[in-house]
Amino acid sequence: MDPYALKMLNAERRARRAAILVTDLGDGRDRIVREGDQVAGDLGVAVARAFRSGNSGSVEAEGRTFFLNAHLPQPRLVVVGAVHISQALAPMARIAGYRLEIIDPRTAFATSDRFPDVTLHAEWPEDVLKREPLDSYTALAAVTHDPKIDDFALKAALDANCFYVGALGSRKTHAKRVERLLALGASADEIARIHAPIGLDIGAASPAEIAVAVLAQVVHAFRSRGLEVKGAAA
Amino acid sequence: MENSIYLDEARDPLIIAEGWMKDGKDVAIATVVETWGSAPRPVGSHLVIDADGNFHGSVSGGCVEGAVVTEAIDVIDTGKARMLEFGVADETAWQVGLSCGGRIKVYVERLG
DSSP states (O other), X not given: OOHHHHHHHHHHHHTTOOEEEEXXXXXXXXXXXXXXXOOOHHHHHHHHHHXXXXXXXXXXXXXXXXXXXXXXXXXXXXXXXXXXXXHHHHHHHHHHTOEEEEEOSOTTTSOTTTSTTSEEEOSOHHHHHHHSOOOTTEEEXXXXXXXXXXXXXXXXXXXXXXXXXXXXXXXXXXXXXXXXXXXXXXXXXXXXXXXXXXXXXXXXXXXXXXXXXXHHHHHHHHHTTTXXXXXXXX | OTTOTTOOTTTOXXXXXXXXXXXXXXXXXXXXXXXXXXXXXOTTOEEEEETTSOEEEOSSXXXXXXXXXXXXXXXXXXXXXXXXXXXXXXXXXXXXTOOOOEEEEEEEEEOO
């Protein structure tokens, strides 16, 4: 392995950016491909697929065998609101492989008693997100439907290009939220990225069912990352 | 690094390899490039080895690391990469309870 490639790969991984180490298994030469880099031909198709799935593997292209080692940051799921839905969502997200953390400044809600074994921040989103900024491998679900708590986090999620942004609340609630986010400086296109009402439409009624709908929507957003931008790349 | 929230720097093989390189050590990197059946570690997993035989990471559940380390020291000497293949579930492994039941292919290369 090229020492420069290793340094570059580790720098990308530390910064929570996706990268693929492409190694020609014939001559051992390697290079780093970052998300958004242009790679031509069959290799490019395989690279795009690996970025989306996170799966590593060998591929035949241009008469050579390449090994693609995909390094994707572990997806995080930040939930604003230590509510009933979040209590169901926490164990489900863990099983699905998402690192979940919950932010809620209301100390009566954010208790370890209600959320055993969950990373809990009984603080305002402003303070937590300053320490642990959101990024494009983070999903944010705002479920307090209290503007004082949700709005800042939603705006921050749009600014950070989170791969998923969802907000609990009826269409009417969301219409008011849209007005507030516009006033905070978000564009209409950005606001259109917010999934509201939150969750896939599966007719969810109970808090646990809503959690299923939210998690399914997060998974869908994660696995279709970049598709809307780059067109139908396989 | 403020953003490395979930990178376990102390145990991450590629971070350790970079550290060894900075310390002026000769390093080999082994990577699982293919698996068949129920292999213990997924494709892409790393074992990193220095010239003294110190290693971090894994390419199996501990079944074949010893053999990979031996090969890696050769690879460090010659600079020539190698492809190794292991059947994980041999009779001995079965007897000591490591019946992973798969096969793996491991690419071993020198760093630099």
